[in-house]
Structure formats: C-alpha cells, structure tokens
Amino acid sequence: MRQQNGELLIIGGLVIAGLVVVGSFSSSAFEIVSEGTEGVRIFNGKAGQVVNPGFHFKTPVLADIIQFDTTVQTYDPPPIRIPTQEQAGIELDAAVIWRMTPGASPMVYRNYQTLDRLAQATIHRELPTAINSVTAQYPFSDLTSRRSAIQAEIETQLREQLLEIDAPVSDVNVNLQNFIFPEAITQAIQQKLEQEQLTQKAQLELQRVKAEAEAKVATAEGEARANRALSTAITPQLLELRKLEVQQQTINKWNGVMPVYMGSGQELITLPQPTPSN
Incomplete structure (x- = not known):
C-alpha cells in the first residue's frame, strides 16, 4: 500500500512538472508587441525581420522578439560651451527631440542594442559640432535677439550630420532652452x-x-487761407447788406415804444411815429 502511494506521488510530481514545462513553452511561444513600439525577431542572437504591433508567434528558446519605442524621445545633455566671434565663454543649454526611424529596429539592435546607446553614439556626438559651427558665426550680442534663426540653423546642420553617418533617427528638432552668459556679459547685455x-x-x-x-x-x-478768402470777399455791397440785416434784426425786436435817439446821442435808426387817430 505504501509502495503504491509512493508511485502515485512520483507520477503526480512528474505530471505537474510536465504541465509546468508545457506551460512555460506555451507562454514563450508567442509575444504581444505593444502599440508605440516596433519589434525585431532575434534568432540565435541575430536580428531578423521587423515585427509590427500585435500578437506574434515565436520559436521557444531559439527565438525572441525585442521591442523598441517608436514614440518621441528627448535627449537633454548638460550645457555645451560654445564659441562666438569674441570667444566669450558662453554655454548653451539645448535639447533634441527625435524618434527612431520606422523599420530601423534590426539596425538599432545590431549596432546599438538600445535607444539610449543610439542617442549617445549619434546625437550626443554630433550636437556639439553642429552648435559650434553655427554659433561661431555670431557675436554674443546677437545670440538672444536672433535665437530663432540660430536654432533653425543648428537644427538643419544637425540633421545633415546625422544623415551623413546614416544614423537611424528621424523627426529631429532642436530646442534652445537657455544661453548661459558670464556675469560681465550679462551686465553688458542688460545695459x-x-x-x-x-x-x-x-x-x-x-x-x-x-x-x-x-x-x-x-x-x-488753414486759418490764414480762410482770412485771405474772407478779406477778398468783403465789398461795399456786402457791408451795406450786413447793415440792413442788423437794422432788420433791431426792428424785429421793437416792442412798440421805440425812441428816436439812442445811445450816445447819435441817431441809430428813425422810425415813423404812429399818427394819433381823431
């Protein structure tokens, strides 16, 4: 009886071990490539074809799928000392926005293994050269006022250099975050x-x-022209007309008891006196 129990325990153990092995193989026979990533099939340590997001089968033990992030990455190095026409000892704090070139995961795996190493081997190496080649053409007094133009030139220069070395990066954009000036230059710029x-x-x-x-x-x-026009327009007939207009205004205001003489004794206007009725 004890012998039978022992045999059952051994068989049960083997069954459980077998199920574990089968489960392990089953789970390692497929992989899900996430959205925003790109995979590369690895067979016997060698990079193969590109694997897009989704559910994929693979050969257990012998094969694997390595995934690389295809979303936007930011490379933000320490400030870089830049030359200017005056050799003023200025530093530039700049960041680079980039992403891995679509379909480049096999090349990235073979040459760099990770995206961090890719950025170090390409952007980190080329960025100082691009910055120095552009900023050396400007006096320090123009660095802030022509910031947008300098940023665009550095960006163009960096893209050209990365293309020359066949770096698997795309959508490269440079962001000039800050110029760091020595104290004496800061005061001169402020003045x-x-x-x-x-x-x-x-x-x-x-x-x-x-x-x-x-x-x-x-x-x-304008007033002078108006006065000249008015003086040339005054004639004896106009003056007589104005005199008659003034007399008419006085008559219109008469209340029926109009004196013959007014003011300083000079006759202003003579009105006919009403005749008394019989």
Whole structure:
C-alpha cells in the first residue's frame, strides 16, 4: 500500500512538472508587441525581420522578439560651451527631440542594442559640432535677439550630420532652452537693452512732438487761407447788406415804444411815429 502511494506521488510530481514545462513553452511561444513600439525577431542572437504591433508567434528558446519605442524621445545633455566671434565663454543649454526611424529596429539592435546607446553614439556626438559651427558665426550680442534663426540653423546642420553617418533617427528638432552668459556679459547685455529702450522712447517722443507741430502748422495755414478768402470777399455791397440785416434784426425786436435817439446821442435808426387817430 505504501509502495503504491509512493508511485502515485512520483507520477503526480512528474505530471505537474510536465504541465509546468508545457506551460512555460506555451507562454514563450508567442509575444504581444505593444502599440508605440516596433519589434525585431532575434534568432540565435541575430536580428531578423521587423515585427509590427500585435500578437506574434515565436520559436521557444531559439527565438525572441525585442521591442523598441517608436514614440518621441528627448535627449537633454548638460550645457555645451560654445564659441562666438569674441570667444566669450558662453554655454548653451539645448535639447533634441527625435524618434527612431520606422523599420530601423534590426539596425538599432545590431549596432546599438538600445535607444539610449543610439542617442549617445549619434546625437550626443554630433550636437556639439553642429552648435559650434553655427554659433561661431555670431557675436554674443546677437545670440538672444536672433535665437530663432540660430536654432533653425543648428537644427538643419544637425540633421545633415546625422544623415551623413546614416544614423537611424528621424523627426529631429532642436530646442534652445537657455544661453548661459558670464556675469560681465550679462551686465553688458542688460545695459544694451536699457539703452535701446531709452532710444526707442526718445524716438517716439520726437515723433509725437513733430506730429503736434505739423498739426499746428496745418491749422495756422488753414486759418490764414480762410482770412485771405474772407478779406477778398468783403465789398461795399456786402457791408451795406450786413447793415440792413442788423437794422432788420433791431426792428424785429421793437416792442412798440421805440425812441428816436439812442445811445450816445447819435441817431441809430428813425422810425415813423404812429399818427394819433381823431
């Protein structure tokens, strides 16, 4: 009886072990490649074909699927010391936005193994050269005012260099985050900005004064032209007409008891006196 129990235990153990082995093989026979990634089949340690997101079978033990992130990556190195025309000792804090080139996972696995090593071997190596070749053409005083143009030039230069070395990266964009100036240069830039603001304010004030003066001249010229036109239009007939108009206004205001003489004794206007009725 004890012998039979022992045999059953052994058989049960073997069955369980067999199920574990079968389960392990079954689970290792497929893999799910996630969205936002790209896989590469590895067979006997060698990179094979590209595997897109989805459910995929693989040969247990002998084969594997390595996945690489295809979403946007950011490479943010320490500030880089840059040359300028004055050799002023300025540093540039810049970051690079990039992603792995679609379909490049076999090449990435063979040459770099990981995306971090890819960035170190390509972007990290080429970025300082691209920055230095561009910033050396500018005086330090133009670095901030021409920031957008400098960023675009560095971006173009970096893309060309990465293309020359056949780096499997795409959608490369450079972001100039900050220029780090020595204290003396920072003060000089601040003084220049303040002077430019004062100059601009003085120019605006000059334009305002000039506009007011031109307006006054225009007004004076207009009044002079009006006076000249009025003086040439006055004639004896016009004066007589104005006198009659004044007399008519006085008559219209009469209340029926109009004196013959008014004011300082000079006759202003003579009105016929009403005749008394019999």
